[in-house]
Amino acid sequence: xxxxxxxxxxxxxxxxxxxxxxxxxxxxxxxxxxxxxxxxxxxxxxxxxxxxxxxxxxxxxxxxxxxxxxxxxxxxxxxxxxxxxxxxxxxxxxxxxxxxxxxxxxxxxxxxxxxxxxxxxxxxxxxxxxxxxxxxxxxxxxxxxxxxxxxxxxxxxxxxxxxxxxxxxxxxxxxxxxxxxxxxxxxxxxxxxxxxxxxxxxxxxxxxxxxxxxxxxxxxxxxxxxxxxxxxxxxxxxxxxxxxxxxxxxxxxxxxxxxxxxxxxxxxxxxxxxxxxxxxxxxxxxxxxxxxxxxxxxxxxxxxxxxxxxxxxxxxxxxxxxxxxxxxxxxxxxxxxxxxxxxxxxxxxxxxxxxxxxxxxxxxxxxxxxxxxxxxxxxxxxxxxxxxxxxxxxxxxxxxxxxxxxxxxxxxxxxxxxxxxxxxxxxxxxxxxxxxxxxxxxxxxxxxxxxxxxxxxxxxxxxxxxxxxxxxxxxxxxxxxxxxxxxxxxxxxxxxxxxxxxxxxxxxxxxxxxxxxxxxxxxxxxxxxxxxxxxxx
Numbered sequence: 024x025x026x027x028x029x030x031x032x033x034x035x036x037x038x039x040x041x042x043x044x045x046x047x048x049x050x051x052x053x054x055x056x057x058x059x060x061x062x063x064x065x066x067x068x069x070x071x072x073x074x075x076x077x078x079x080x081x082x083x084x085x086x087x088x089x090x091x092x093x094x095x096x097x098x099x100x101x102x103x104x105x106x107x108x109x110x111x112x113x114x115x116x117x118x119x120x121x122x123x124x125x126x127x128x129x130x131x132x133x134x135x136x137x138x139x140x141x142x143x144x145x146x147x148x149x150x151x152x153x154x155x156x157x158x159x160x161x162x163x164x165x166x167x168x169x170x171x172x173x174x175x176x177x178x179x180x181x182x183x184x185x186x187x188x189x190x191x192x193x194x195x196x197x198x199x200x201x202x203x204x205x206x207x208x209x210x211x212x213x214x215x216x217x218x219x220x221x222x223x224x225x226x227x228x229x230x231x232x233x234x235x236x237x238x239x240x241x242x243x244x245x246x247x248x249x250x251x252x253x254x255x256x257x258x259x260x261x262x263x264x265x266x267x268x269x270x271x272x273x274x275x276x277x278x279x280x281x282x283x284x285x286x287x288x289x290x291x292x293x294x295x296x297x298x299x300x301x302x303x304x305x306x307x308x309x310x311x312x313x314x315x316x317x318x319x320x321x322x323x324x325x326x327x328x329x330x331x332x333x334x335x336x337x338x339x340x341x342x343x344x345x346x347x348x349x350x351x352x353x354x355x356x357x358x359x360x361x362x363x364x365x366x367x368x369x370x371x372x373x374x375x376x377x378x379x380x381x382x383x384x385x386x387x388x389x390x391x392x393x394x395x396x397x398x399x400x401x402x403x404x405x406x407x408x409x410x411x412x413x414x415x416x417x418x419x420x421x422x423x424x425x426x427x428x429x430x431x432x433x434x435x436x437x438x439x440x441x442x443x444x445x446x447x448x449x450x451x452x453x454x455x456x457x458x459x460x461x462x463x464x465x466x467x468x469x470x471x472x473x474x475x476x477x478x479x480x481x482x483x484x485x486x487x488x489x490x491x492x493x494x495x496x497x498x499x500x501x502x503x504x505x506x507x508x509x510x511x512x513x514x515x516x517x518x519x520x521x522x523x524x525x526x527x528x529x530x531x532x533x534x535x536x537x538x539x540x541x542x543x544x545x546x547x548x549x550x551x552x553x554x555x556x557x558x559x560x
Contacts, residue, residue: 138191398432
């Protein structure tokens with residue numbers, strides 16, 4: 024074991040149980056509140072031949088959770104199952120009143136929500152009045168348990184002793200394990216493990232903390248993903264140009280995930296759902312190509328919106344940008360603006376009736392949930408979210424009022440040095456480059472999957488720029504030297520400041536490691552996180 028890797032393990036308090044987690048260490052699913060009630064009711068639906076509707080969400084977590092739930096019910100023996108995913112533009116998020124007539128029309132006797140439902144008590148009550156039972160499986164904050172729900176499976180429930188960091192797909196998988204145990208006399212038969220590829224996808228795409236239960240599920244999920252039986256994922260990997268047998272969290276987060284999410288953002292989440300479930304190779308290819316095209320459309324619209332915002336910027340501490348943008352991209356536009364300009368940001372699009380609808384993204388001590396509740400009282404038509412992200416809408420004549428209130432509220436907090444929350448902390452400060460070996464890279468890969476709570480190790484080094492290349496007018500390739508050893512470092516979609524770096528400059532660079540295999544040769548490279556010129560040589 025290399026010196027650097029030993030240090031990383033010690034600094035993070037990691038041991039062999041983390042490096043080699045055991046699947047059997049997952050908690051007993053029946054420890055979760057209400058899960059036994061849910062299994063009893065699903066068994067009743069199976070035995071009575073009742074129609075069951077799975078109601079999900081339009082993002083990657085919702086799509087994967089819906090697929091896991093359907094597969095689990097099918098394996099349990101349920102015959103009449105349908106999945107309903109809300110339309111982002113027509114229905115909005117979650118289980119809402121307008122979907123009740125459709126559920127009734129489909130003659131469902133049981134509805135199981137996945138990745139939603141905790142805040143839909145009024146809808147659940149209305150369904151109960153119509154003789155339809157509702158089982159909630161969700162992972163969002165739950166202020167109060169919907170009183171008319173037959174069962175509420177949510178790790179955030181008061182008194183819940185189960186892990187609180189699961190994604191919606193993790194909760195659905197916990198129900199799947201419980202169903203498998205009931206079917207097989209109290210112990211899982213192992214067939215449920217084939218669902219773990221979806222659990223890894225949804226958990227990583229939803230940025231869950233990758234410790235404890237999530238560590239076990241995503242660790243084995245990545246292994247299942249390398250040999251997934253799903254034709255849709257096989258074809259999606261091809262169009263995304265990533266190799267499943269070498270899958271990484273980076274590939275999930277930046278290649279597979281955005282294409283899955285593009286369905287619900289730009290058109291319909293049902294495209295992604297169909298991709299997960301199709302058994303036809305031709306259909307899988309068609310759907311994967313459609314998702315790829317939607318993702319390209321999303322990127323084009325997103326980049327156009329971000330460029331337009333440059334003309335709207337002022338010195339206000341909060342960015343408030345608006346335009347005639349696709350409703351499905353406002354969240355990622357707000358996130359990109361906050362990332363680029365290092366300020367909280369709102370991106371708003373104007374609908375046909377003049378209403379402004381959009382999303383906010385924040386960091387540090389500025390909570391968007393508190394801003395909506397305390398700073399924007401009386402201004403909004405709708406609004407909700409948490410500290411780092413929110414959705415909202417307001418009337419067409421409220422723009423000036425919205426800007427004034429949100430900026431004044433921010434200033435009233437008198438926040439100090441918020442950029443400290445955006446500074447990347449280095450795990451290892453290097454004196455030279457000699458220890459950046461293939462052995463170290465392979466050791467670091469054993470920490471996969473990376474994500475919140477298990478971030479990819481970041482290195483820091485001060486060296487000399489020996490070479491510079493600009494690729495396709497947007498990527499930067501540098502050769503960095505310690506005087507004896509050299510390493511190539513890449514910055515994809517480099518910033519204007521990074522492009523100003525010249526050969527001969529002394530630079531401080533923060534980076535992660537990657538491996539390049541070309542022409543039979545293997546070399547270690549760096550992926551630049553930040554780059555700063557120390558002084559000119």
